[in-house]
Amino acid sequence: MMARDALTIAPRYTKPDGFQGTDVAWRVMCDLYPAAETPEVVMAVIEYCSARKLDPLRRPVHVVPMYNARLRRKVQVVMQGINELETSAHRTGLWAGMDMPQWGPDETKTFRGQAENDDGSTRATEITITYPVWCAVRVHRIVGGKERAFAEPVYWIEAYGRAGFRSEVPNARWTQAPRQMLMKCAKAASLRAAFPEEIGDYAAEEFEGRTIDDGGVTIDHVEPPAAAIDHSEQPPPPARQDEAGLALRLLDERKGDKWYAAVRGLLGEAVSLDEVHSVRQHPTVMRALAPDSGTPTLLRRQIEEALREAHIRLAPTAEDERTEPKPLPVDELIAEVETMTRADLDRLASNAKWRARVRDACADFPPDEDRLNEAIATRRASLPKE
Numbered sequence: 001m002m003a004r005d006a007l008t009i010a011p012r013y014t015k016p017d018g019f020q021g022t023d024v025a026w027r028v029m030c031d032l033y034p035a036a037e038t039p040e041v042v043m044a045v046i047e048y049c050s051a052r053k054l055d056p057l058r059r060p061v062h063v064v065p066m067y068n069a070r071l072r073r074k075v076q077v078v079m080q081g082i083n084e085l086e087t088s089a090h091r092t093g094l095w096a097g098m099d100m101p102q103w104g105p106d107e108t109k110t111f112r113g114q115a116e117n118d119d120g121s122t123r124a125t126e127i128t129i130t131y132p133v134w135c136a137v138r139v140h141r142i143v144g145g146k147e148r149a150f151a152e153p154v155y156w157i158e159a160y161g162r163a164g165f166r167s168e169v170p171n172a173r174w175t176q177a178p179r180q181m182l183m184k185c186a187k188a189a190s191l192r193a194a195f196p197e198e199i200g201d202y203a204a205e206e207f208e209g210r211t212i213d214d215g216g217v218t219i220d221h222v223e224p225p226a227a228a229i230d231h232s233e234q235p236p237p238p239a240r241q242d243e244a245g246l247a248l249r250l251l252d253e254r255k256g257d258k259w260y261a262a263v264r265g266l267l268g269e270a271v272s273l274d275e276v277h278s279v280r281q282h283p284t285v286m287r288a289l290a291p292d293s294g295t296p297t298l299l300r301r302q303i304e305e306a307l308r309e310a311h312i313r314l315a316p317t318a319e320d321e322r323t324e325p326k327p328l329p330v331d332e333l334i335a336e337v338e339t340m341t342r343a344d345l346d347r348l349a350s351n352a353k354w355r356a357r358v359r360d361a362c363a364d365f366p367p368d369e370d371r372l373n374e375a376i377a378t379r380r381a382s383l384p385k386e
Helices: 023-032 039-052 082-091 172-176 178-194 247-251 256-269 273-280 283-289 297-314 329-337 342-350 352-361 367-382
Strands: 061-068 073-080 095-098 106-116 122-132 134-136 139-143 146-150
Touching: 023 039, 023 256, 039 061, 039 073, 082 178, 095 178, 122 172, 122 178, 122 367, 134 178, 139 178, 146 178, 172 178, 247 256, 256 273, 256 297, 273 283, 273 297, 283 297, 297 367, 329 352, 329 367, 342 367, 352 367
Parallel strands: none
Antiparallel strands: 061 073, 095 139, 106 122, 139 146
């Protein structure tokens, strides 16, 4: 059953005075750029797109976290994406297209080291990946009335994004899609060679997880002192709507980024597990998560992760704040997996008691079973072969 109060969406940040659009437009901008950690970063995206005559709703740029060696801390940098590079080339009227990518031989390598969690903490990890050694994409440009080809090969080991600053471990995107990400970097390199005046700097796909020595668009946010805030002028928070299900109508029509932003917004503003389950059971969400839906793998995983985060945030915890929250049932299973031998792992598939425990632990939130299976695969990979 859904809670009496329906779901509403509120922006992550208060709309700044410099934003000229409506409250709804500001909310959409915040949701389209979830990596932005301050309202100033969102405004930097808008100003960048305005100067380049780009539509920020199409996400032509990305907010990329980097480590600034001079400042000795993490900063956020607004960078052009591969689609902006293609747009800039197209606007010249001289872009004659590009060829299919060419690939080098595959190579398998195991990376060991520290990976950074979302909260900034680190964990030791080991990842084995098979990736193409290099990729090249030939870009064609009209020069002096004739078509000329430009190609800059890019090597995976030199281009891959790291799972944290100074880490040697590939990040999740480069682990999940090593060929796709290398192809984007190869496209960017060749477009830059063919259109140096129009494109110039690197694309976001080429710089994720890197260290910069200086420069870049680094944006920090400083909250005004409490005494400087006049709370009497602050508008009251919007009341949650009384008619159950009204906000869920935002999901009735599945239309790309706006639909996905609505899903994330509803989950972020949910105040009970009933509301989270209502989003999970909405027909459009169920269709998107279905194995045969045709939903891109990355989008499906992002939705599952948003559901999991909302579930964890609203899961019952001890009333005494000094007491550690009780772990979720699936976390207990994962902890057991991390102590198992290879023989123990091999017996899980035929262990009826284990399958029953998995079914009970993941009944409320099916994506947890994927987490468990990943933990089993990781544990198996870490054990020496017999």
